[in-house]
Every structure is written in C-alpha cells, then in structure tokens.
Amino acid sequence: MADRGSTALRPEHPIERSLPHLVEEFGFDTEGPAVSDVVSGITLSSKDVQPGDLYAALKGRRFHGASFATAAAESGAVAVLTDEEGVELALESGLPVLITPEPRLALGEVAAWIYRTREEPPTLFGVTGTNGKTSVAYLLEAILRQLGIVAGLSTTAERRIGDETIVAKLTTPEATEIHAMLARMREADVRSVVLEVSAQAITQHRVDGIVFDVVGFTNLTHDHLDDYETMEVYFEAKRELFQPDRARRGVVIVDGEWGTRLAQESRIPLTTISVDPEGDAEWLLTVDEEQPDRTFFTLRGPDHRELSTSVPLLGDYMAANAALAIVMLVESGFDLDAIAHALNLAHDDDGEEIEDDDFVAGIDVYIPGRAEKVSGDRGPVVYIDYGHSPDAFISTLRSIRRVTDGRIIMLFGADGDRDPSKREEMGAIAARGADAVVITDFHPRYEDPAAIRAALLRGARAAVPDREILEVPDPKAAFRAALGLAGEGDVILYAGPGHEDYHEVAGERIPYSARDDARSALHEHGWL
Ligand SMILES: CC(=O)N[C@H]1[C@@H](OP(=O)(O)OP(=O)(O)OC[C@H]2O[C@@H](n3ccc(=O)[nH]c3=O)[C@H](O)[C@@H]2O)O[C@H](CO)[C@@H](O)[C@@H]1O[C@H](C)C(=O)N[C@@H](C)C(=O)N[C@H](CCC(=O)O)C(=O)O
Ligand SMILES: Nc1ncnc2c1ncn2[C@@H]1O[C@H](COP(=O)(O)OP(=O)(O)OP(=O)(O)O)[C@@H](O)[C@H]1O
Secondary structure, three states, X not given: OEEOOOOOOOOOOOOOEEHHHHHHHHOOEEEOOOOOOEEOEEEOOHHHOOOOEEEEOOEOOOOEHHHHHHHHHHOOOOEEEEOHHHHHHHHOOOOOEEEOOOHHHHHHHHHHHHHOOOOOOOEEEEEEOOOOHHHHHHHHHHHHHHOOOOEEEEOOOEEEEOOEEEEOOOOOOOHXXXXXXXXXXXXXXXXXXXXXXXXXXXXXXXXXXXXXXXXXXXXXXOOOOOOOOOHHHHHHHHHHHHOOOOEEEEEEEOOOHHHHHHHHHOOOOEEEEEOOOOOOOOEEEEEEEEEOOEEXXXXXXXHHOEEEEEEOOOOHHHHHHHHHHHHHHHHOOOOHHHHHHHHOOOEOOOOOEOOOOOOOOOOOOOOOOOOEEOOOOOOXXXXXXXXXXXXXXXXXXXXXXXXXXXXXXXXXXXOOOOOHHHHHXXXXXXXXXXXXXXXXXXXXXXXXXXXXXXXXXXXXXHHOOOOEEEEOOOHHHHHHHHHHHOOOOOEEEEEOOOOOOEEEEOOEEEEOOHHHHHHHXXXXXXXX
C-alpha cells in the first residue's frame, strides 16, 4: 500500500476556478490587492498550503490563523479568507483578503464550490455514535467491496482510496480536507464514500457542504464530556446529522435511551435496528454464536427479509455494527438478497465465484486494532483494542467473558487532556469485569500521568477492593507484567492504543505500537 505520510488527500488534477467569481458567489467583502487570480484549492492550515490555494485563517483556541497568512503566501496561497479580527494580520501577507464574519461557517460550502463536489456526488454514507463508528465504516467498505464496488473510506484509523492510504489526524477531517478528498476520490472513479463523523465534526462544521445519502447511529454513552457539558448537549450534536439539510435517510440502533430519542427527534426518513431479538424496531438482530474471533448473526427485517452471516471479530457488539452497515446499504438501495449472496459465497480476487471448502460465509474485513487478536495458537489469547470509554470496556469485557473459561487480565490507561470524568468509571468497570487489572500510561499529553493512574486506581479499588491490581507506568513493562499474570487459556485485553503507532507525551509523539510490542513480548515468552 502506498503510504503518503500525513499529507491531506488532494486532487491530482485540480480544477482552476475564478477567485472574483467565488467572492461574488459568497458575497465576501474584500480588502488589500485586487482579487484577480484563480483558485484551485483551499486549506485552513498554513502547513498544508499548496500553490493556488485559498488560505482560510480561522480563530482557534490557541492562535488566530491570520498570524500564519504570510507563511501561507510564501507557500503559494492566492488569497486569505478570514474574519474582521484577522484582517490586519492577513493584509501583512500582501494577499487579497476575503472577509466573512465566521469563516468556519463558510468553509464547507466554499470548499464544495472550489472542488465542485456537489456535482455528481458519490453515494455518501456517514456513521456516528460514541463507539463503533470506525468499525461500521470498515464493515461498510468491506461489504461494498464484496459487492464489487470500490469505496473511499475516512476513519480515525486511516483515509483510504482503493490501495492508497494515509494516516488520519482527526476522526473526521476538516471540511477543506473532506472536499479535497472527495475530489481525489472522484478522479479515482470512487462512487461510494464512507465517512466517520464525530460529534466534534458536526459542531465544528467539518461536514458542511455535504448531504449524506444514508447516516447511521451506533450508540451514545459517556465520553467527550470535556467538549460537551452534558450528555444532552452531546446528543444534540449527534442529532444534527439526522436532519434534512445533512442527510436523506437514517438508520438508528434504538436500544438505549438516546437511540430511541434520536429515532423520535430525527426529521429524515428513518429505519431502526434493535440488538434485542424481541425489540421494538424494524430490523432485529439475533446473535447466533460467539467465538473468540468470529461472531455469527441473523438479521430479520420488514417483509420477512432475513440474512444470516458472520463477522470475523469478537463480540455481539461487532454483530450490531455489522447489522448497522448492512441496513445502511439496504437503505441506499441494495437488495438484502444481493448482499447475502455477496457475503456468503467464496470469490477470487477478481470477484469471480469459486469453490472453496475452507470458506466461512461472512464479511471479509480487517479492522486494525479493534479487538485485534495478536497472539498465536499457544499461550494466552491477546486482544489489542481501541476501547477508551466506559461502554467500550463493558462491551469487550462481556464478550470476552462469554468466549473464555480462563482468567481475564485487563491492561489499560486513560487519555490525558480528555474527559477526566470517565476515568474512575473505567477503573471500576475493569475491576468488576476482569480477574486482574494492570494500569499503565496512555497518552498523558500535558497531564501528570501519575494523577491519571491514581483516578483509575481509585475507581478500581472502590469497586472491587480485593481485585488483583498492578500499577506499571511504562506500557512495555506493563504488557510484560500482564503476561506474567497470564497462562495458557487466559485472555489479556489491552484496551486503549488499538491501531495507533505513537504515545503522546507533553506534545511529543513517541513511536509505540501496542500490536508490535505485544507480538515481541509473546515471542520473548516463546508463545509466538
Ligand atoms: C479542540 C479542537 O477541536 N481543536 C481543533 C482546532 O484547533 P485549535 O482551535 O486549537 O487551533 P489553533 O491551534 O489555535 O490554530 C488556529 C488555526 O491556525 C491554523 N494554524 C495553526 C498553526 C500553524 O502553524 N498554521 C496554521 O495554519 C490551524 O490550522 C487553525 O485553523 O482546529 C485544528 C485545525 O483543524 C484541529 O486540528 C484541532 O483538533 C485537535 C487536534 C483535536 O484534538 N480535536 C479533537 C477534540 C477532535 O476533534 N476529536 C474528534 C473526535 C475524536 C473521537 O471520535 O473520539 C475528531 O473528529 O477527531
Ligand atoms: N457497537 C459498539 N458498542 C459498544 N462498544 C463498541 C462498539 N463497537 C466498538 N466498540 C468498542 O469501542 C472501541 C472503538 O471502536 P471504534 O473505533 O469502531 O469506535 P469509534 O466510534 O470509531 O471510536 P472513536 O470515536 O474513539 O474513534 C472498540 O475497540 C470497542 O472496544
């Protein structure tokens, strides 16, 4: 796979558009030199400016983007778009300055105009919810591939077009990047695009200028209460995606208070899924069998439609994610039988049906770092997981308990500079759900890592005072300590790092891959 580092995806053959026309179209005021150039791209980071770009200088939490206007000009920007506060600084760049009261509100539409992404858009899928977004996005892409369709993918883990991939910085890119990416996908003839949509992306207008064909909702549970004062405010951010200016149809998993409310309060045509086979929803999910690395399920819908298949991953929650992906595809126009046919027959690399005695019917998906089993046939089973919220801990621990007779050793930490209110709950859930707990550091960022660990420990000790608990700050040493507690038939769940390949400490990203390190440690023990 080609790895393009962390550069945003841009069209290879950008279309030149008239800058005066853009000014007229959006009614921007202007200052500085006359606007007479063409524009071929837009970015809000001076570091990503390419010749021909409009540099959108936004007021951020730390800086006003206008202080980087001169740097943007040096990299070839043709104009600056900013607010009143930024005008003076922006003029120092010598570029024409376009002015609008809140540039962030204009970005999506301006980017869509520059990259012409409203013209013949692909089928757009958007996935939101606290947990499961990345998984559903990968599952959608995988099923589309099995249906013979190349899809573009944008998730926390990576952005992907066919075989080309780049590492993601944010869960959902800024509007400027999304539209550039869509333009690039159009060049590659991608006709279906799956975007993971965070609550922050909706609040910060990153998905403006897009109307999704189908949006899906997984669940809403405790997270991000540093960005949103209450669960209600967090819910309202998600709910905005299920309105007619943002999406045409929706699919909601209704189990739980928030899913039910979303189904009631959405104003787009909507279908519902329940993970309770007796639940009150149009589509009902039954989990038929859970294995350590595969889950079999049946999905029953209106008009006696039914599909039985499997997902090659641990957990009933992964079956729910798969059900959401399948119903989103049905809502976009695919026939359920066609999906069943694509999933339940062996195909070769060219999509031709083949005879294969070892073939297990199901979704052919690999999701990096989501309950990813990194162990071999001997020793303890080791899962590396991206779970970093209370509900994610509950889901993975419950699923593991159902597929093992051995002990569960849970290794985890908590993000620094992110919602501290969830830490004690995470500690408590781990202590209740696992047989032994190892607490370590996980992206302390600018916080004191000892204080983060102390909160996790407090929660764990209060919940189960006699639980075996180790505190090992260094993640590598912590994994080895967890291995020391585990034997043949036991399970180690290492929650937090998932696919990530760094550890963020005081503004620095130190290379660290939990998956690679776990494999090395298993080697050291002779278990791999
Ligand atoms: C809190 C938050 O959302 N911050 C976002 C915000 O940063 P900021 O307001 O601090 O910006 P700033 O650093 O003051 O800079 C102001 C402006 O100057 C520009 N600038 C800055 C420096 C420079 O050299 N050149 C330059 O042009 C910046 O691009 C920005 O437009 O604007 C930046 C530019 O787009 C984002 O990268 C940054 O996301 C940070 C990294 C972040 O961590 N965001 C999290 C909270 C987030 O959005 N998470 C969600 C959900 C994750 C999940 O699913 O769990 C996500 O979608 O990723
Ligand atoms: N449907 C689900 N319900 C509860 N927990 C889930 C579900 N799906 C996944 N998880 C848990 O959440 C973790 C993150 O999953 P995933 O990356 O798919 O979610 P996400 O919403 O994209 O997360 P993030 O917003 O942090 O990027 C998984 O590793 C697993 O522990």
